[in-house]
Each structure stands twice: as C-alpha cells, then as structure tokens.
Amino acid sequence: MPKLWRPLWIIALLITGVCASLLCWISATTASQIRARQSGTTERNSQNVEAFLKSYGSLAPIRYRYTDIKKLTKSFKDTLGEGGYGHVYKVRIDGHSMAVKVLKVLKGSGEEFLHGVLSISRTSHVNVVTLLGLRLDGKRGALICEFLPSGSLEKFTHGASGGQALPSETMFSIAVGITKGLDDLHEDVCRFGMMALDMVYGRTNISAEV
Structure with missing residues (x-):
C-alpha cells in the first residue's frame, strides 16, 4: 500500500470509530x-x-x-x-x-x-x-x-347455530332494561361531573347539598 494511503486509512478508521461511539451513546441515552x-x-x-x-x-x-x-x-x-x-x-x-x-x-x-x-x-x-x-x-x-354464573347476554340472544334463542318479547324486554341501565349510568356520570364543577368553581354549597 502506498505511504500516501496509510494516513487516509487511519483517518477513516478514526472517523468510523467516533461515529460508532456516538451512535452507541445516542442509543443508550434514548x-x-x-x-x-x-x-x-x-x-x-x-x-x-x-x-x-x-x-x-x-x-x-x-x-x-x-x-x-x-x-x-x-x-x-x-x-x-x-x-x-x-x-x-x-x-x-x-x-x-x-x-x-x-x-x-x-x-x-x-x-x-x-x-x-x-x-x-x-x-x-x-x-x-x-x-x-x-x-x-x-x-x-x-x-x-x-x-355472572349464567354467562353473557350473547349466550341467550343467539343459539348454538347463530340463530335467535329467545323469543322477541324477551329480547324487547332485555333491550328496554339495557336502555334504562345506560340512562341511569349517564345520569350518574353527569351528576358526578356537575358536582365536581360546582366544587371547583364554588357555585354550590356542597356540604348543604350532600
């Protein structure tokens, strides 16, 4: 190898080593x-x-x-x-x-x-x-x-073959019950949210209300 190329190889190796060390440091820091x-x-x-x-x-x-x-x-x-x-x-x-x-x-x-x-x-x-x-x-x-030992609602609304397992009247009653449950849940969440806002902004006497 000509003497002129030796310093270039050394410089290239040094640059490669510095870059590798920098990448390792960045990876470790991240x-x-x-x-x-x-x-x-x-x-x-x-x-x-x-x-x-x-x-x-x-x-x-x-x-x-x-x-x-x-x-x-x-x-x-x-x-x-x-x-x-x-x-x-x-x-x-x-x-x-x-x-x-x-x-x-x-x-x-x-x-x-x-x-x-x-x-x-x-x-x-x-x-x-x-x-x-x-x-x-x-x-x-x-x-x-x-x-719930009786299983999920899906077990009763669909039979083994995927068809409807309960009569339409029962399905309607279940739907009404679910709707009522969701409505009560919505009211509970809204009531809690309004009470929290009143407590934050001081618009209501919470101790008297509770």
Whole structure:
C-alpha cells in the first residue's frame, strides 16, 4: 500500500470509530430517557390509584398486584372468554367466584383506564356488574368484578347455530332494561361531573347539598 494511503486509512478508521461511539451513546441515552419516562408514568399512575382508593375509604375496591392476579388465575388458566380488550378468567376469592378481566397494553398513561374505573365504581345499578378490585401497573391493567354464573347476554340472544334463542318479547324486554341501565349510568356520570364543577368553581354549597 502506498505511504500516501496509510494516513487516509487511519483517518477513516478514526472517523468510523467516533461515529460508532456516538451512535452507541445516542442509543443508550434514548433508552435511558424512555425508561425514565416509563418509570415516571408508573409512579404517577400509582399515586393516582392511591388517591382514588383513599377517596373511597372502606368502600374502595381492593388493589391487587400482578403476582396476586397470576396466583388467583392459576397462571391464567381458567379462561372464561376473550375479547378485543383482553382475556377474562374465573377465580375464587374468600370462597366466592369472581371474574378477572386482564386488559391488554393500555393506551397513553393509563389515566383513561383509571377514569373508567372511577365511572364503574361510582355506579350502583342492577344492570352493571360490581367492581371489587383493580390492578394498574404502568400500561397493564385488570378489573375484578362479580361473576355472572349464567354467562353473557350473547349466550341467550343467539343459539348454538347463530340463530335467535329467545323469543322477541324477551329480547324487547332485555333491550328496554339495557336502555334504562345506560340512562341511569349517564345520569350518574353527569351528576358526578356537575358536582365536581360546582366544587371547583364554588357555585354550590356542597356540604348543604350532600
């Protein structure tokens, strides 16, 4: 190799090494920032859950950890069903059958999940299952609700061959019940939202109203 090319090769190797080191540093820094954001999100979610449970006092749903859910579901074996949002498992807690819905990865920071939990827990209606517990770790969530031994509504509205299994009168009665349940749920949510606005803006004497 001519002597003139040797310095060029050395310079090229040095530039390559510097670029490789720079790429490694950028990758490591980016990964560290992502982990920090995830850790911060998990911490905020944990604080939000704790504040939510504290506001309910003794009536608050129980908070479970991932290890608790895994143990209750026997490593996720007793499956009741599967949907677009996750799997549902049957468990027994203190001698009572319950259903655990393990959700897929949550969108955003998990605040939407927490708001949904808030809506369910503040609603008491015969057509709405009772929330008994929850789990929220980062982007993983689970709901523990009362178990309905008769199965879902789909089981009764459709037969084994996909045809209608219930008479039209019964189907109409079910539709009316669902509509009434949704109407009550809407009223409960609106009532809670208006009370929250009144508390924020001080337009109502909350203590007198409650």
